Amino acid sequence: MNIDELSPPERRLWEAFPRGESVDLSSTDPGLSDPATADRWGPDRYIRAEVLVALLAGAVEPESGHVAAVRLSGARILGSLNLGHAQVDVPLALTNCVFDEAPHFYWASMDSVHMMRCRMPGLVASGTRVDGHLWLEGSQVSGGLLLDGAHIAGILNMSGVHLLNPGGDALLADRLSVDANVYCDQGFTANGEVRVPGARVGGQLILRKARLHNPSGAALYASRLEVAANMFCDGGFSAQGSIRLRGARVGGYLSFVGARLSCPEGIALNADDLAVETDVYCSDGFTSHGGVTFAGARVSGQLSLRGARLHNDSGTALSLQRLQAEEVLLRPAEQVKGVTDLSFAKINLLRDDPATWPERLQLDGLQYETLEPPLTARDRLNWLRRDTDGYQPQPYERLAQTYRALGLDADGRSVLLAKARDRRKTQGIPRKIVGWFQDVLVGYGYRPFRAASWLMFLLVFGTIVFSLHRPAILNEDDHPHFNAFFYTLDLILPIGDLGQERVFAPEGVYQWIANLIVIMGFVLGLTVAAGATRALSRE
Structure with a gap:
């Protein structure tokens, strides 16, 4: 590129590049400092994209003793900043700049990139490798931010970024790899889907105070996401649309404290098969309009739902099916509106509150060691x-x-x-009748004292009956002494012989009474023996 063809602002940038000096084209008029007023900026703030490409591609040698860099503020970038497949060895720092076309860093290898408080109609950085930080703080990107397959060796800072692509992908970052922290906080907003499936974050993922809006689909699609440290979706985090963390892995703790999720027609938070090495907090004002599911998740510490509000009247509001957790704190701020599914979960300590028990539960297969309160x-x-x-x-x-x-x-x-x-x-009517008699007589075998009471009743009843109606002697040659009490006791005892039952035999209705005493004595005696055995062999 011929330097004589450069405009005055381009010449300033060209001459500042070898020493890495900053060029500020911002207007002294406060009314024209905001990038939103770019339509009113004059040619004194225009920089052609091809000039930036030439500098970044090595058209000018660095000055000895200095680090060359493009440092530009307050400019309007005309044309396409296309660095596809380029090798960029110098830093790029743009502040308060406005792009007429979306920058393209497709499969480029770049040094650190700072594009702060810029306005862009999109940003294509698919497959890009950034050896330093990618800093987009305060920028506005419409039409989609593409970071799929990118690798960032430092920090990805999207604090205060506004992503606008309603009905499409606001952020497409499938398989993104960031070696340090990712910041999507301090007013980060996304109108459209935020996609990070299969992404890997080497530090913390921070979405504190973020606002995501995609009510027709997924607000955050993060299946198989890997976060080495903590993940924060708290401090005023809100999402219109579903949050999908299925199969994600978090090496620290996951916080949804005070978060507000809304997906009334579906699953507001899908954390099926999630793995968290410490704790999960969906607590202290956490609100969900739509289902919340941790089916098959593994939480090494505590899953807290203290002070949460869960609403899904038409279906399952909370699914902990097949969950494995050391502790579950199920004490929401109010009764769960919808079904709470705990089936086949394995929980060491389950803490709940009778005042907020869900009206509808599913408990089949639930395993726990301790309940608090018992x-x-x-x-x-x-x-x-x-x-x-x-x-x-x-x-x-x-x-x-x-x-x-x-x-x-x-x-x-x-x-x-x-x-x-x-x-x-x-059960059917016949079994109900048998069961009712078992319940009345012996409490299904779990009330041995009731059986003992019936035995005493039989003993008293038989003693009175056979005192009034003495049974006949089987052998008229014998003249044994009859005792109604011992005769009845002989009938009741299933084993042993007191010498009465084999000598005397009642007739008529009294024979029926004697046989009934024998049968009931046998059944009740076994019940008492079983109860005594359980007491002696207490686990």
């Missing part, structure tokens, strides 16, 4: 009976086992008795 069996049975699938045996067995592990055998038996009674409601 509550009485009657209260916890009210929790079990909220299961929308109706009677399922496993939740009763798990709860009874928990009580027995705490040494609360009476509560454990109460749960198992409730299990038998609730099962009876699902």
Whole structure:
């Protein structure tokens, strides 16, 4: 490029480049300092894109003892800044600049790139390698920011960036690799889908106070995302559209504290198969209009839903199906509006609050070691009976086992008795009748003292009946002494012989009474023995 063909502002930039000096073309008029007023800027602020390309491609040698760089402020860039496949060894720093066309860094290898508070109709950096930082702080990019397959060796700073591409990809960053932190905070907004599936962040991913808007689809599509440290979606974070973190990996903790998510017709937060090495916080004002699912997720620490508000009246508001977590704090600010699915989850410590128990639960297959608060069996049975699938045996067995592990055998038996009674409601009429008699007589075997009371009743009843109606002697040659009490006791005992039953035989209706006492004595005696055995072999 011939220097004689350069305009005065271009000549200033050309001469400043070898020493890395800054060129500021900003107007002294405060009304023309904002890039939004670029349509009113004059030729004294115009820089052709081909001039920037020439400088960045090595048209001018650096001055000895200086680091060459393009440092430009307040300019309007005319034409296409196309650095596709270029090798750029000098820094590029543009501030408060406006681009007529989207810059193209496709598969370029670049030094650090700073484009702060700039306005661009798009930015194509697919496959780009940046050996330093990529700094886009405060810029506005319409038409899509493309970083798919890019590799940034330093920080990716998009603090305060506004991405505008309604109905399309506001940020396309599939398989993006950033070795340090990624900042999408301090007023970061995106109108359109933010895509980072398969991306890798070597430090922290910060979306604090970010606002994402794509109500017709995914506001944040981050399946298989890998974050080496913490991920923050808090401090006023909001999203219109779904957040998809399926299969993502977070090496620190994941925070949605106070976040507001809205996807009324679907899943507001999909964290299925998520893996987090420490804690997950969906708490302290976290609000979701739409489902929240952690199905199959693995949380090494605590999953906290303390103070959360979950709304999905037409379906599942919270799914923890197959979740594996050390602790789940399920104490929302209000009752969950919708189904809470805990089926087949494995939780060491489950903390909840009876005041905010969901009206609808799914508990089949849920495994836990400790419940806090433990509550009485009657209260916890009210929790079990909220299961929308109706009677399922496993939740009763798990709860009874928990009580027995705490040494609360009476509560454990109460749960198992409730299990038998609730099962009876699902059976046919004949089984219901048999079950009812089992319940009344022996409490399905879980009320041995009730069986003992019936035995005492039988003993008293038989003693009175056979005192008034003495049975006949089987052998008239014998004249044994008859004792109604010992005769009845002989009938009741399933084993042993007191010498009465084999000598005396009642007739007629009294024979039926004797046989009934024998049968009931056998059944009730086994029940008492089983209860005593359980007491002696307490787990």
